[in-house]
Amino acid sequence: MQMQLSATRNSPLGDARRTLVRAFSLVGLFSIGVSLLLLAGPLYMLQIYDRVIPTGHVDTLLVLSAVLVGAFAVLAALDALRALVAQRLGLWLERRLSGPVLAASAQAALLQPGVSAQGLRDVATLRGYLGSPAVFPLFDAPMAPFFLAILFLIHPLLGAVALVGGAVLFALALLNEWLTRRAVAMASGAALASYEVADRAIRNADAMAAMGMLPALARNLERKAEGWRRQQHLAGGRSASLSAIAKGLRLLLQSLSLGVGAWLVVQGELTAGTIIAASIMTSRALAPVEQAIGAWHGLVNAQAAWRRLDALLEAHGGIGRGTRLPRPSGHLQVQDLVYAPAGAEEPLLRGLSVSIEPGTVVGLIGPTGAGKSSLARLMVGSLLPLRGSVRLDGAEMSRWDPCDRGRHVGYLPQDVELLDETVRANIARLSEASDEAVVAAAQLAGAHEMILRLPQGYETQIGRGGLALSGGQRQKIGLARALFGAPRLLVLDEPNAHLDSDGEMALTHCLSALKEEGCAVIMVCHKPSLLAVADKILVLRDGRVAAYDDSQEIIRKFTPGPAQSVQPAQPSQPAVPQPVVQPAEPAVRRLAAQLAAQVASQ
Numbered sequence: 309m310q311m312q313l314s315a316t317r318n319s320p321l322g323d324a325r326r327t328l329v330r331a332f333s334l335v336g337l338f339s340i341g342v343s344l345l346l347l348a349g350p351l352y353m354l355q356i357y358d359r360v361i362p363t364g365h366v367d368t369l370l371v372l373s374a375v376l377v378g379a380f381a382v383l384a385a386l387d388a389l390r391a392l393v394a395q396r397l398g399l400w401l402e403r404r405l406s407g408p409v410l411a412a413s414a415q416a417a418l419l420q421p422g423v424s425a426q427g428l429r430d431v432a433t434l435r436g437y438l439g440s441p442a443v444f445p446l447f448d449a450p451m452a453p454f455f456l457a458i459l460f461l462i463h464p465l466l467g468a469v470a471l472v473g474g475a476v477l478f479a480l481a482l483l484n485e486w487l488t489r490r491a492v493a494m495a496s497g498a499a500l501a502s503y504e505v506a507d508r509a510i511r512n513a514d515a516m517a518a519m520g521m522l523p524a525l526a527r528n529l530e531r532k533a534e535g536w537r538r539q540q541h542l543a544g545g546r547s548a549s550l551s552a553i554a555k556g557l558r559l560l561l562q563s564l565s566l567g568v569g570a571w572l573v574v575q576g577e578l579t580a581g582t583i584i585a586a587s588i589m590t591s592r593a594l595a596p597v598e599q600a601i602g603a604w605h606g607l608v609n610a611q612a613a614w615r616r617l618d619a620l621l622e623a624h625g626g627i628g629r630g631t632r633l634p635r636p637s638g639h640l641q642v643q644d645l646v647y648a649p650a651g652a653e654e655p656l657l658r659g660l661s662v663s664i665e666p667g668t669v670v671g672l673i674g675p676t677g678a679g680k681s682s683l684a685r686l687m688v689g690s691l692l693p694l695r696g697s698v699r700l701d702g703a704e705m706s707r708w709d710p711c712d713r714g715r716h717v718g719y720l721p722q723d724v725e726l727l728d729e730t731v732r733a734n735i736a737r738l739s740e741a742s743d744e745a746v747v748a749a750a751q752l753a754g755a756h757e758m759i760l761r762l763p764q765g766y767e768t769q770i771g772r773g774g775l776a777l778s779g780g781q782r783q784k785i786g787l788a789r790a791l792f793g794a795p796r797l798l799v800l801d802e803p804n805a806h807l808d809s810d811g812e813m814a815l816t817h818c819l820s821a822l823k824e825e826g827c828a829v830i831m832v833c834h835k836p837s838l839l840a841v842a843d844k845i846l847v848l849r850d851g852r853v854a855a856y857d858d859s860q861e862i863i864r865k866f867t868p869g870p871a872q873s874v875q876p877a878q879p880s881q882p883a884v885p886q887p888v889v890q891p892a893e894p895a896v897r898r899l900a901a902q903l904a905a906q907v908a909s910q
Contacts, residue, residue: 320405324405328397336447338393339451341386350588352375353584359581394440394444398437402434409621415710445597445600452597462578466572470565470593474597476557480554484546484550557598636797640700642696642697643696644659644696646695647679649682656679657683657851661853664844665828666826667823669819669841671831672832678851684719688717688799689710714737717795717797720803728769728770730766730767732766734789737789749789749791753791753818779805787815798829799829800831800832801831801832823843843859844857844859845858845859
């Protein structure tokens, strides 16, 4: 009944395992001391019945009692120390693994959307088990043969009774393992799936509440939960029944040892004091096995959590360990890219190849479902292709260490999620950056004045999910975060989705500045007003490159009628005040709207 802590040698879990083995060796020494000091009770009883009562020496009784008090004081101190060490080890393990497990969970979620933070719950499970009294039977069990040996020395018949009882208890422990492991595993897996569904539902609670879906969702979760609850109830009932049988058997054997001892006293083979001592030692020899049966459920859960963490860190535990590559120029090359979401029967992107030079702004357009957002995520390395490669300055994105790659890549996702930190911390990506670098990114994104109007400026707390901000404010702060650190590659997924005309003008100026600095920019466009600043346009259709050329050439190809020159949108300036101002629609909007419609229809 040992906890199997297998782990890869160089993984964070492997390092933690070696530390735990060394530290729990100290707990084992404390446990040996506790077990040896438990002999003080039987020896005291033996001396009382065989020396003090027959002789009537009160001074002997006082000396024995003083020794007993000292022994149990040391026993209490050792027991408290091992409990304290175990709790500290549990907390140390949680601190040691929380960071790598969080990073690995994030990496896993990129490859398999919908993955929850189960890894952190597994770390908490390990911490709770290692710091609880349920772990001590594992250390007390090796002392059981020592007590059995003493019983055999007292009399072979007493040793035989304890040995048979121990064998029966051990058989009950194996039966408990056989009867409950499968049910516990099934219940744990089904419970995790239910929790993941509940997590996703809570993240989308506003939409579900608005459409009245919450009662139906609750009924659906209840139906799914009923299965794993039955398995959990089955495993718990079996374990509780076997624990009760084991406890009753131990008490029976302890009483039987008294009866056997009394018969041996009648036969003249033992003294009266030996009966009490033998009974107590029989209980101590069998107690760890009985306690292990009761603690088996926690052990099984801890082993399952350890195995899940081992698999998670083995697959995604390499963050921060790669070779640091030099700062790239921004040359992005996509070759024969094939990608399919998890569970999809057909690839979403099929053999896609493009090359983007530094200082080039590329507009990425296409009908809904063409794979634009997936291509954007592949370009920044948050998704991995089935086949082909995405290379930044010749180095494949998967080869860049995520911590190192983040210094050179900026990404604005379609749905901007901000952390529950200050505006400054969000823009700085939680790094210890200078104020000048944070303000420079905000100014380039056109967010500086907007941030200054917030209650505490850059020190304003975003709040959970940034719900206190408007969509445009979140998008501007997200753009500033993407621009922080002067990245060489910038990927923007619908960067003007929530911007007004002034925000779009600021974004246009930002893209022009980035082009001059030599940054490669890829922007997914649904609102076509940004195509005026694009050097090239990449048209996706059915997961393939339908066209990739200079923006003027693409517009001439897809727009019917005579070729028209595309100019950036200019803010309207009415000559005289009017009650209602109707700005003229820029030519780029008309042409790009025609282009988008033409692409969707072809």
